[in-house]
Amino acid sequence: MSGAGRPLTHWRHRLAERGVDRQLWLLVPALVFVIALFLYPFFYGLTLSFQPTKGGPFSDYARFFSDSYERGTIWITLRIALPAALLNVLAAVPIAYRMRGRFRGKRLVTTLLVVPITLGTVLTAQGLLNFLGPTGWFNRILLASNLVDEPVRLTHNYWGVFFSLVITGFPFAFLLVLSYLSGIDPTLERAAATLGADWRRRFTRITLPLLMPGLATTFCLTFVLAFSVFPSAVLVGNPAGETRVISLAAYQAAYEQYDYPYASAIAMIMGFVELVIIAVVLAARSRFYTGSTGGKG
Amino acid sequence: MATTTQAPPARPPATSTDRRRRIVARPAAWIVWGVVIFFFLNLLGVVASVLVSSFGQRWFDTWLPDGYTTSWYTRAWDEFALLQVIVVTLEVSVLVVGLSLVIGVPAAYALARRSFPGKRLIFLVFLLPILMPPITYGIPLATVLYKFGLAGHMSGVVLANLVPSVPFVILTMTPFIEQIDPRIESAARMCGAGLRTVFLRVLTPLLVPGILASAILVLVRTVGMFELTFLTAGPDSQTLVVALYYSMSASGIRAQQSVDAMAVIYTSMMLVLLVVALRYVNPTQLVAQVKDEPEH
Numbered sequence: 130m131s132g133a134g135r136p137l138t139h140w141r142h143r144l145a146e147r148g149v150d151r152q153l154w155l156l157v158p159a160l161v162f163v164i165a166l167f168l169y170p171f172f173y174g175l176t177l178s179f180q181p182t183k184g185g186p187f188s189d190y191a192r193f194f195s196d197s198y199e200r201g202t203i204w205i206t207l208r209i210a211l212p213a214a215l216l217n218v219l220a221a222v223p224i225a226y227r228m229r230g231r232f233r234g235k236r237l238v239t240t241l242l243v244v245p246i247t248l249g250t251v252l253t254a255q256g257l258l259n260f261l262g263p264t265g266w267f268n269r270i271l272l273a274s275n276l277v278d279e280p281v282r283l284t285h286n287y288w289g290v291f292f293s294l295v296i297t298g299f300p301f302a303f304l305l306v307l308s309y310l311s312g313i314d315p316t317l318e319r320a321a322a323t324l325g326a327d328w329r330r331r332f333t334r335i336t337l338p339l340l341m342p343g344l345a346t347t348f349c350l351t352f353v354l355a356f357s358v359f360p361s362a363v364l365v366g367n368p369a370g371e372t373r374v375i376s377l378a379a380y381q382a383a384y385e386q387y388d389y390p391y392a393s394a395i396a397m398i399m400g401f402v403e404l405v406i407i408a409v410v411l412a413a414r415s416r417f418y419t420g421s422t423g424g425k426g
Numbered sequence: 427m428a429t430t431t432q433a434p435p436a437r438p439p440a441t442s443t444d445r446r447r448r449i450v451a452r453p454a455a456w457i458v459w460g461v462v463i464f465f466f467l468n469l470l471g472v473v474a475s476v477l478v479s480s481f482g483q484r485w486f487d488t489w490l491p492d493g494y495t496t497s498w499y500t501r502a503w504d505e506f507a508l509l510q511v512i513v514v515t516l517e518v519s520v521l522v523v524g525l526s527l528v529i530g531v532p533a534a535y536a537l538a539r540r541s542f543p544g545k546r547l548i549f550l551v552f553l554l555p556i557l558m559p560p561i562t563y564g565i566p567l568a569t570v571l572y573k574f575g576l577a578g579h580m581s582g583v584v585l586a587n588l589v590p591s592v593p594f595v596i597l598t599m600t601p602f603i604e605q606i607d608p609r610i611e612s613a614a615r616m617c618g619a620g621l622r623t624v625f626l627r628v629l630t631p632l633l634v635p636g637i638l639a640s641a642i643l644v645l646v647r648t649v650g651m652f653e654l655t656f657l658t659a660g661p662d663s664q665t666l667v668v669a670l671y672y673s674m675s676a677s678g679i680r681a682q683q684s685v686d687a688m689a690v691i692y693t694s695m696m697l698v699l700l701v702v703a704l705r706y707v708n709p710t711q712l713v714a715q716v717k718d719e720p721e722h
Binding site for chain 1 (some may be wrong): 454455458459461462466467468471472473475476479489515528529530532533534535536537539540542549551552554555556557558559560561562563564565566567568569570585586588589592593621646650652653655657669670671674675682685686688689690692694696697699700704
């Protein structure tokens with residue numbers, strides 16, 4: 130083996146023992162792609178954000194945080210995205226729990242819950258404006274049944290955006306939660322039932338702990354969707370004030386002021402805030418059981 | 427796949443627990459279904475108001491429009507050059523689906539079958555584009571694409587849409603590949619098949635359900651992806667969502683009903699895609715591979 134003529138084979142053999150061999154070439158196209166189209170632009174944006182049009186390397190970040198109108202977008206975004214994502218996940222749990230078993234019309238209900246995915250932002254926005262607007266059916270019903278004296282204002286403000294996030298986010302959250310729930314072995318609950326646990330204890334002691342990692346993943350994905358809310362914040366929200374989310378600030382910097390360094394700085398701040406929340410959720414998740422519950426997450 | 431049969435829910439054996447369970451469970455069940463029905467009623471209102479409005483002649487302060495017409499559809503079709511927009515949408519989506527499968531499936535295979543140093547890091551890099559809001563990486567990406575003269579055309583839109591699609595293919599394909607018995611490949615290799623032959627003659631036929639599933643999901647995602655297309659599209663490379671957004675945010679110029687008509691066209695297109703998708707994908711099995719049939 131120590132023959133001087135075959136160092137290459139020897140080296141290759143050593144690598145193969147650790148799992149590195151020719152088959153890994155299969156990864157190369159995807160890696161090249163992710164480096165060229167994701168990592169490179171990301172680091173390009175990062176360096177660009179430290180090269181503002183005027184001032185020192187950090188002046189664009191300073192500019193963002195010193196301007197309360199700009200800084201406020203972080204808070205506005207979180208105030209919309211966190212409750213919306215939380216509601217979507219929490220509402221999905223009991224509904225998915227009811228839907229696990231076998232019953233008539235299950236497929237129909239699942240399909241109905243999935244259909245809102247096809248609505249798209251614009252139809253949702255138009256629909257919310259028509260339906261919840263001052264002369265829409267919702268307010269007409271409230272007025273006709275004498276529940277309110279004057280139309281409730283639910284569009285062009287916080288609530289419009291919130292509802293649009295629930296409509297687009299809930300079906301997605303529901304699908305994921307249902308998927309994780311059906312991955313939990315039903316024999317575990319049956320075993321607990323034979324030992325005399327009622328449904329409440331079966332749920333809190335067995336299903337919920339096993340579901341927790343899946344819920345964390347679902348929350349993260351729903352939160353990403355809600356955090357990047359942009360079209361609906363413009364269409365059903367109040368894009369100059371109450372719902373001026375951070376993606377809107379970044380977009381305006383890039384495409385209305387053509388200040389790419391500043392836009393990149395805002396994008397970096399946005400990504401950072403979002404990753405911090407996700408890191409917190411995932412860190413909390415790792416405190417729960419992370420074995421095989423059927424899900425990969 | 428078409429049937430979702432599962433083991434019946436567990437029954438407590440003793441009658442005393444049974445009675446207790448019923449008292450506790452019934453109100454909860456009613457509340458859950460009540461909330462679901464309330465959600466659906468409002469959703470129905472949202473969708474129906476757009477649908478009615480797109481057929482309505484004039485609709486101001488009344489329960490229903492004054493009269494009905496289909497002229498908004500023909501008007502939207504002509505005004506927005508919808509045919510061209512739909513053709514662009516389909517071209518972009520088909521290119522994105524094809525490229526992301528070609529790039530993603532081999533990588534998913536390597537990640538599903540092999541363990542090697544740095545695997546977790548590579549997995550994380552593939553996960554990041556899905557965990558990041560599109561605007562965050564979209565703005566630097568659009569800047570880079572403009573620098574190389576790629577944005578503003580179809581190529582830029584396709585490249586930008588590939589960023590979340592390739593990782594998505596990798597993540598959805600990995601469990602499908604893990605399901606396939608590796609001994610099948612070993613047998614093929616024993617018979618003298620090379621990696622390429624194993625891939626094309628053995629694995630691909632077995633993976634057709636998974637490939638179809640992720641292809642359709644990528645298709646639905648790409649048709650619906652707003653941000654990335656919005657940031658990189660030029661006037662003649664807009665997809666339907668972006669064209670819709672422009673027509674709605676420039677309100678006042680267009681009749682609202684004509685935007686409604688366009689939104690209905692978009693949604694029907696998505697609905698067709700979703701119905702096709704549901705024929706191949708059981709939506710409840712996206713994350714976890716659940717056995718459909720109860721074991722005997």
